[in-house]
Amino acid sequence: MTSGPFSGTTLADTVQRLRSGATDPVDLVEEVLDAVAAAQPVLNAFVTVDAEGARKQARAARDQQPTGALHGVPVAVKDIVDTAGVLTTMGSRHFAGHVPERDAVLVRRLRRAGAIVVGKTTTHEFAYGPTGDDTANGPCGNPHDPSRMAGGSSAGSAAAVAAGLVPLAVGTDTGGSVRIPAALCGVTGIRPGIGRIPTDGVFPLSWSLDTVGVLATDVAGTASGWRVLAEGGDVEGPPVTGLRVGLPTGDWFDRLDPVVRARFDAFVEALGRAGAALTRVAVPDAAELHDVYVTVQSAEAVAVHHERLAENADMFGNEVRRRLNAATRVPSYLYARALRRLTAARATAARRFSGLDVLLLPTAPITAPPLHARDTDVGGGWTSPREALLAHNTPWSVLGLPALSMPVAGDGLPVGAQLVGPPGADADLLAVAQAIEEATG
Amino acid sequence: MTSGPFSGTTLADTVQRLRSGATDPVDLVEEVLDAVAAAQPVLNAFVTVDAEGARKQARAARDQQPTGALHGVPVAVKDIVDTAGVLTTMGSRHFAGHVPERDAVLVRRLRRAGAIVVGKTTTHEFAYGPTGDDTANGPCGNPHDPSRMAGGSSAGSAAAVAAGLVPLAVGTDTGGSVRIPAALCGVTGIRPGIGRIPTDGVFPLSWSLDTVGVLATDVAGTASGWRVLAEGGDVEGPPVTGLRVGLPTGDWFDRLDPVVRARFDAFVEALGRAGAALTRVAVPDAAELHDVYVTVQSAEAVAVHHERLAENADMFGNEVRRRLNAATRVPSYLYARALRRLTAARATAARRFSGLDVLLLPTAPITAPPLHARDTDVGGGWTSPREALLAHNTPWSVLGLPALSMPVAGDGLPVGAQLVGPPGADADLLAVAQAIEEATG
Known part of the structure; x- marks a missing residue:
């Protein structure tokens, strides 16, 4: 397992150390740049490292009073997001030399919060694939086993967080592109409700489905990133006791690799022991x-x-x-x-949560397959990694719902649990996830 | 020119006579049935006449206190609108024997207002054409010259009003299907803003563009029908003096038959004399x-x-x-x-009315062509009646704007003037049209 300056820490730790002066932003950026350089031959999580820009931002952060929520925090941004003056390739040879003139709206929000953009992360070409291993700058490896996929399309953002290279990274999610790599790399990531974070300056894949998301090691870090990008309020929620959790069941959700099944079942049992009310729910229109x-x-x-x-x-x-x-x-x-x-499904999506606070299911039915695996057994009876990775994610994308993947405890390759919330309930979803993390972690 | 019981009258006259008891609803329905039967061999404006239903409704109207705005008023409804228990063919052999179980929402609103549905009017097959002459029940003739098109697709509704068979009729407008037959038949008709009147129970042509509209001899009658169907408020507006009228100009709007040009120019001049402020405006994206x-x-x-x-x-x-x-x-x-x-054009459509109250242009660049004319000179250099008839109408459909056609004074075949209003300004548009009608009529 690759490790960097943020391994074993949370975003909140980093923010606190920067605020108290225990960590100097300039020193921190140097540590990050060193760690990224060391990890790059193994993971290839970055397309571009903006060392000069990061150092300049770090010096500015050192000279300023910390006001923003991410003051001096090094972050990484997926390479389909425009960054002014910094190469933005969309993971494609078509944009091999493309340098945008303006920051995407989300990058402006990051900078306003004091974040330091250290570089651009590997994306599946044009974000068009959940495996993260077919892209102009080469495949992104999984920090838990670099011979395996990080998942995609926000492969580098998940890998960079998992490897402790940054405490927070931005991804995008059309059909699972934040949630899938979060699950495969063992980090937390949210796909916000449709339209919650502006996509201006983000290269489109499918505008009816595209969202901007964030990844961090824990739910609280993900929530902090979400608050900055969505300009959202505080995240406070109910305890797990009495939480009404719906477990999607039926053929569509039942093709699980045995490892995923065992780990997810244990997670659900832990939730039950913590007092959650678990109900099996049918999603007859999943396919x-x-x-x-x-x-x-x-x-x-x-x-x-x-x-x-x-x-x-x-x-x-x-x-x-x-x-x-x-x-x-x-x-x-x-x-x-x-x-x-x-359109019709989104208009009636709230009805699916009658008597339920959240839905809960494995983010992916398999663990990280080997890089470049295609048309081969990848577990759970699946032979297409793409189909396996998308299956549990696309229904909620179509419904426009907020959805979050968080790691499930256990040894071996990571397994992710996906929580799906009602329309517009991003903050509640994050609060529920935080309560679950505390109760099960 | 075919004439019926409502020739030379307005909807307001009819409503008043029914309310005062000067006209008996049962007698009136008999008159209508006779007139429809007499006109049918010439105009073919109706697919189905519901004599039994109309008589029953008329007897009920006679026995009730007049409360609704259309108490006892005979109306005709386009044959793509569901009427419970009454044949609804969509103008197609596919629905030759189709009898809906439920009324469309708009029909329920008509009935609640006291209207008597006397029959279903001829529509271009599936409302898919502006000529009104290609449909399972045969072409609809123009009351001003039955060898010519009534226009479409709401052909029968316009013809029935123009011939004085009913004082009010319902049509639908996707790309001009109310406005075009209104213009060709010399009556008034409105295409409301998109979404203003529910389309539930109306057979779809193109759901992103479909609207329900109404036709009457004058603007006030059209406004009464709109109020009932849209559940809208009173229509009161400014005088013509100082009205800011934009006249779309440029190649797209300049291919006019000389007759249309002369009559429309005279109409605009009359408006100017009445004190309207006229401005030429470009619509560079019309094509x-x-x-x-x-x-x-x-x-x-x-x-x-x-x-x-x-x-x-x-x-x-x-x-x-x-x-x-x-x-x-x-x-x-x-x-x-x-x-x-x-979607983008609709979101910014209001900007097109900066400094303007309405747009004004000929509804159609030609007068009614002969029935079945195709690929032949139909005036103004046009050889396709369909293209000619749609040209001035489709841009406002895409923009989702309310638009109304009203007759322009003069002899010979009718010419229509189209007024287009800002998003959501249906009532203002009707008020403006009423002021113009008073000032020019």
Whole structure:
């Protein structure tokens, strides 16, 4: 297991040490830069390290009174997010030399809170894939076993947090791209409710589904990042006692690798012992929601990339090019129907939480597969890592719900538990997750 | 010119005579049934006449205190609107024997206001065409010259009002289907702002664009119908003096038949003499908005009809089948882009009214072409009646704006003037139109 300056600590620790003066932001940035450089040959979590910019920001932080919630905190940002003056490649050869002029809205919010952007993290090409191993700058390794996937598409952000290189990182999540790498790397990450954090300055994958999320080692750190990016309020919630937890069941959610099943069942049992009220719930339209996801994402991804595909197809990686070509064959009437279904499903999504506070399920039915695994047994009867990794995530994306992955205790490769909250209940979801973390951790 | 019991009268006259007891609702319905039967061989404005239902409703109206705004008023409803127990064909052989179980929401609102639904009016097949002459029950003739088009798709509703068969009729408008027949038949009709009147129980053509509208001889009658269907408030507005009127100009709006140009120019001059402030305004994206219209409508129409097209293509009329087949070739990425453009254009539509109260332009650049005219000179350099009739209407549909067509004074075939209002300003638009009607009529 790779380790860095933030291994074994939380974001709150770092913020506190910076605030008290126990840690100097300039020294901290030097530590981070050293650790990133050392980890890079193993993990490839970063596309670009902005050493000069980070040092400059750290000096400025040292000279200022700490006001923002992230004063002097080194953070990493996924490489599909615009950073002014810093290379932003979208994980693609198409943008090999692309330097945006302006920061994305979320980057402005990070900077306003005092965060120091140390670099840009590896993303699956154009964020179009949950494996994180097909991208112009090479695959991102999992800190728990660098021969395995970090998950994607926010691979580098999850790996950087898991390896202790930064205490907080920004990702994006369309169909699971924050939650999946969080689960595979053993960190916490939230996909906020749709529209909760502005996507301005974030390269689109599928605008009806795209969200900006954050990752940290613990729930409290994730909540801090969420508050800054969503300009949200405090996160305080109920105890686990009496918490009404729905456990999605049925064929769609039952194809679990034995390791995931055992670890997740133990987690649920611990929750029950802590006083949570557990109920099995059916999600009879899970497969249909997944189909809606695939159709909407396909049409919109082609809408984003059509000219590149027509004029510079060779510059795509083979897998993304193949998938985009297949996506061009989705007829418009199916997209029209899918989008209509999405709109209707979102309008009635709150009903799914009648008598429930949250839904709880494994974030992924498998643990991290080997890098580049395709069409091979990856556990739980799955042969496509992509399909396995997406299955438990896309339904909530279509529904526009806030969803969070947090690590499940146990040895071996990480397993993630996904909590899904009602529409607009991001803060409540984070509070519930924090209570669960305390009760089970 | 065909004439019926309401020729030369207004809806307000009818309401007043019924309220005062000067007119008996049962007698009035008999008059209407006779007139409809007499006009039917010439105009074919109706698909179904519900004589029994109308008589029953009239007897009930006679026995009740007049409370609703349309107490005892005979009305006609386009045949794509569900009427409980009454044949509703959608103008198509696919629904030749279709009898809905429930009334559409708008029909319930009509009945609650005391209106008597006397029958269902001829629609272009599935409302998919602005000419009103291609439909399972045969073409609808124009009361001003039955060898010419009434316009569509709400052909029968406009013809029935123009011929004095009913004082008020319901239509639907996706890309001009109320405004175009209103203009060609010399009556007034409104396409309300998008979402203003519920479309529940109305057969869809393109759900992102579909609206329910009403037609009457004058603006006040149209406003009364709008108030009932939209559950809107009173319509009171400013005088014409000082009214700020924008006149869309540029290539897209300049292909006018000389008759339309002369009559419309005289109308604008009269408005100027009445004290309106006239300004030419550019709509540089008019052609682009029209393209958005065609793409969105195509994809959604196929989404509605795909199974019928795959399994029972022969039951469509030739023209609608040909158009649907062409529409299936619209790729999903173009629909995705068009829908995104529509959403963005609607979000900023209010800006187009900076310093303006309304836009004013000819509703159609041509007068009513002969029935079944296709690929032939129809005036103004136009050879496609469909393209000519839609051109001035689709941009405002995409923008989701309320728009109204009112007759322009003059001899010969009718010419319509279209007023377009800011988002949500349906009532203001009707008030402005009423002031203009008073000032110019």
